[in-house]
Amino acid sequence: MNSQKSMTSLLLAIFLIALNLRPAVTSIGPLLDTIRNDLMLSNSEVSLLTAVPVICMGVFAPLAVHWLNKFGQKRGISLLLGVIGLLTLVRAWFHDYVSLLITAFVIGVAIAIIGPILSSMIKEKFPTRTATAIGIYSLGMGAGATLSAGLTGVLYVWLGEQWEFALAFWSSLALLAYLIWINAMKPQQEERLNIELQQLSFRSPWSNKRAWLVLLFFGFQASLFFSLMTWLASAASELGFSVIEAGTVLSVLTAAQIFANITIPLLLEKFPNRSFWIYLLLFIGATGIILLLTGNVTLIWFASILLGLTLGGLFPLALLLPLDETTDAKEANAWTAMVQTGGFIMGGIVPLAIGILYDWSGTHQMTYYVLLVLIVGMFITTLLLNRKTLHTQG
Numbered sequence: 479m480n481s482q483k484s485m486t487s488l489l490l491a492i493f494l495i496a497l498n499l500r501p502a503v504t505s506i507g508p509l510l511d512t513i514r515n516d517l518m519l520s521n522s523e524v525s526l527l528t529a530v531p532v533i534c535m536g537v538f539a540p541l542a543v544h545w546l547n548k549f550g551q552k553r554g555i556s557l558l559l560g561v562i563g564l565l566t567l568v569r570a571w572f573h574d575y576v577s578l579l580i581t582a583f584v585i586g587v588a589i590a591i592i593g594p595i596l597s598s599m600i601k602e603k604f605p606t607r608t609a610t611a612i613g614i615y616s617l618g619m620g621a622g623a624t625l626s627a628g629l630t631g632v633l634y635v636w637l638g639e640q641w642e643f644a645l646a647f648w649s650s651l652a653l654l655a656y657l658i659w660i661n662a663m664k665p666q667q668e669e670r671l672n673i674e675l676q677q678l679s680f681r682s683p684w685s686n687k688r689a690w691l692v693l694l695f696f697g698f699q700a701s702l703f704f705s706l707m708t709w710l711a712s713a714a715s716e717l718g719f720s721v722i723e724a725g726t727v728l729s730v731l732t733a734a735q736i737f738a739n740i741t742i743p744l745l746l747e748k749f750p751n752r753s754f755w756i757y758l759l760l761f762i763g764a765t766g767i768i769l770l771l772t773g774n775v776t777l778i779w780f781a782s783i784l785l786g787l788t789l790g791g792l793f794p795l796a797l798l799l800p801l802d803e804t805t806d807a808k809e810a811n812a813w814t815a816m817v818q819t820g821g822f823i824m825g826g827i828v829p830l831a832i833g834i835l836y837d838w839s840g841t842h843q844m845t846y847y848v849l850l851v852l853i854v855g856m857f858i859t860t861l862l863l864n865r866k867t868l869h870t871q872g
Contacts, residue, residue, distance in 0.1 A: 484662075485603070485604075487658075487661070487662040488603060488662050488663070489611065489614050490658060490662065491655070491658045491659045491662035491663070492596060492599075492600070492611070492614060492615055492618065493614050493615070493617065493618040493621075494618065494651075494654055494655035494658050494659070495555065495559065495592065495596065495618070495655045495659060496596070496614075496615050496616070496617075496618025496619045496622065497618045497619070497621055497622040497625075497651050497655060498559065498562050498563075498622060498651050498652050498655055499589050499592065499593065499618075499619050499622060500619050500622040500623040500626065500707075501566070501622050501623070501625065501626035501648035501651060502531060502562065502565075502566055502581075502582065502585045502586075502589075502648065503528050503531050503532060503582075503586075503704070503707065504528075504622070504623045504626045504627045504707045504728075504732075505626040505627070505630040505644070505645050505648055506527050506528050506645070506708070507528070507627055507630075507707050507708050507709075507710070507711050507712075507728060508627060508628075508630045508631040508634075508711050508721065508724060508725035508728060509630060509631065509634060509641045509644065509645070509721070510524055510525075510708065510709075510711060510712050511711075511712060511715055511721070512634070512641055512721060513527070513578075513641055516641065517574070517575050519575060520833075520837055521833045521834075521836045521837045522830065522833040522834045522836075522837050523575070524833070525708060525709075525829055525830050525832070525833030526579060526582075526830065526833075527578055527579065527582050528582075528704060528707070528708045528826075528829055529704075529708075529826040529827065529829050529830035529833075530579060530582045530583050530586060530826065531582045531583065531585055531586030531589065531826075532586065532700070532704050532822050532825045532826030532829070533586070533822065533823050533825075533826030533827065534582075534583055534585075534586025534587050534589075534590055534822075534826075535586050535589050535590040535593070535818060535822035535825070535826070536590070536818060536819045536820060536821060536822030536823030536824070536825070536826065537590070537819065537822075537823060538586070538587045538590035538591065539590045539591070539593065539594055539814075539815045539816075539818040539819040539822065540815050540816070540819055541587075541590065541591050542590070542591045542592075542593070542594035542595050542811060542814075542815045543594070543811055543812060543815055545591045545595070546595050546598070546811060551595060551599060551663060552659075552660065552663040554591075554595065555592060555595060555596075555659060556656060556659065556660060558588040558589075558591055558592050559588075559592075559652050559655055559656045559659065560652070560656065561584060561585070561587075561588040562585055562588050562589070562649075562652050563649045563651075563652025563653055563656070564649070564652075565581040565584050565585050566581070566585065566645070566646060566648050566649035566652065567646050567649035568581065568646070569581055569642055569645045569646045570642050570643050570645075570646035571642070572642065573642055590818070590822065593814065593818055594811050594814040594815040594818060595811065596615060597612075597615075597797060597800070597801065597810055597811065597814040598807040598808065598810045598811035598814065599807065600612060600615065600801070601801050601804065601806070601807050601810035602806070602807035602810075607747075608798065608801055609743045609746040609747055609750070609794070609798060610743055610744070610747060612743060612794050612797045612798050612801070613739060613740065613742070613743025613744065613746075613794050614743075615794075615797065616739045616743070616790075616793045616794040616797060617736060617739040617740055619739075619793070620732060620735045620736045620739040620789075620790055620793070621736055621739075622651065623707065623732050623735065624729065624732035624733060624735065624736055625648075626648055627707065627711075627725065627728035627729060627731075627732050628725055628726065628728060628729030628732065628733075629725075630644050630645070630647075630648075630725065631644075631721045631722045631724070631725030631726075632722060632725070633647055634721065635721075635722065682812065683800075683803075683809075683812055683813045683816045683817075684816060688803065688863070689800070689803070689813060689816060689817065690820075691859055691862055691863050692799045692800055692803065692813075692817050692863070693816060693817045693819075693820040693821055694820075694855070694859045695796060695799065695856055695859045695860065695863070696796045696799070696800075696817045696818065696820075696821030697820055697821040697822075697823070697824030697825060698824070698852045698853075698855040698856040698859065699789075699792040699793060699796045699821075699852075699856060700796075700821045700822055700824060700825030701824050701825045701827075701828035701829075701852050702763070702788075702789065702792075702849060702852045702853070702856075703789050703793065703825065704825045704826065704828070704829050705828055705829045705832055705845070705848065705849060705852070706731065706785060706789065706849070707728070708829040708832070708833075709829065709832055709833075709836070709842065709845055710724075710727060710728055710731065710782070711724035711725060711727060711728050712724070712836075712842070713770070713778075713842040713845065714727040714778060716841070716842055717773070717775050717778065718775070727778060727779070727782050728782075730779060730782040730783060730786065731782040731783070731785055731786040731789070732786060733786065734782070734783045734784075734785075734786025734787050734790065735786040735787070735789045735790035736790060737786075737787070737790060738759075738786070738787045738788075738789070738790025738791040739790045739791075739793070739794065741791075742755060742759075742790065742791040742794055742795070743794050746794075746795075746798075752795055752798070752799070752802070753860055753863070753864055755791060755795060756792070756795055756856070756860050757857070757860065759787070759788045759791040759792050759795075760788070760792075760853055760856055760857050760860075762784050762787055762788050763784065763785055763787075763788030763789075763792075763853050764850065764853050765784055766780075766781040766782075766783075766784030766785040766788065767781070767785070767846055767849045767850050767853065768850075769781035769784070770846045770849075771843070771846045771847075773843075792856070796817075796821075797814075799817075799863075800813035800814050800816075800817045801813075801814075828848065828852070831848070832844075832845050832848055835848070
């Protein structure tokens, strides 16, 4: 009974920690045009506010291995939550581009380190229910993205059109996660895990061709996610939507994403064939992008639903792939760190490239073609993974 209660508390903590891994990035999207106009920035400059933390998630993901060894799970994640919360909060007192970039950079580093640590903990704590635990993890991130994308525009209006306060509001999530986390993680659990990690050895994933394929898949889906989070509201504004209406378009997308975050991991428990779900989700996503290409104001709502389902389903699958390939927590940490290193660098560069294309073309038509290329990239990568048999363990 106590063990069950402990596992439930740990899952709640994982959910709340994951809730903090997106708002610092996705809260920018609804206010992208507002911040750009207020600070007199170009589209490519303002897109750095989302590109920088995402690139950091990739560049600094390898630090997760050293951070875990030095601080352990409880203290290590507590410190990182503090960094995310504090730097999100201080945005309320700064009204300049450089400060926004600095906070985006450091928050990105913190998120980079937390991700692999959480994945390795799921591998160690929930070996027979990995898909379910990953589903809760991805649900937390989806919920964080939904709340920040949907409510930041509303907060902006409520707070007297002060975008700094609207961005800073999301620091409250870090405090909540910290309080639950320190109570959920028992010292003896962490001590046992650290001893186990020190005793394990494995081959580096950087020399594994399959690991590189998983990295590419993760990178394509991360690029799709952050591109939509950064530019979908702007695309809606291009069609004549107000700030709140554009934020609502993002809310619809992220609500559909949460639905898929919940249902796909549950379906994986009964139908664990990864490739089937990947192909289905890619087809749904391609349909959504085609609807965007029509430029029809009404169809953008249906496109948002379809793309939300795609994002919500692909993310837990992308998290599961490196765990399927590994046998223990330390190896899972190393694989996840590698996959997220390359994947998040891609996820940061692509939205930035879209911003440059947008400055050059003055329209989001090119944006939609880039999104379609990402879908094709995931399709090809999955085909290559299937040549060596895509694992279907649940």
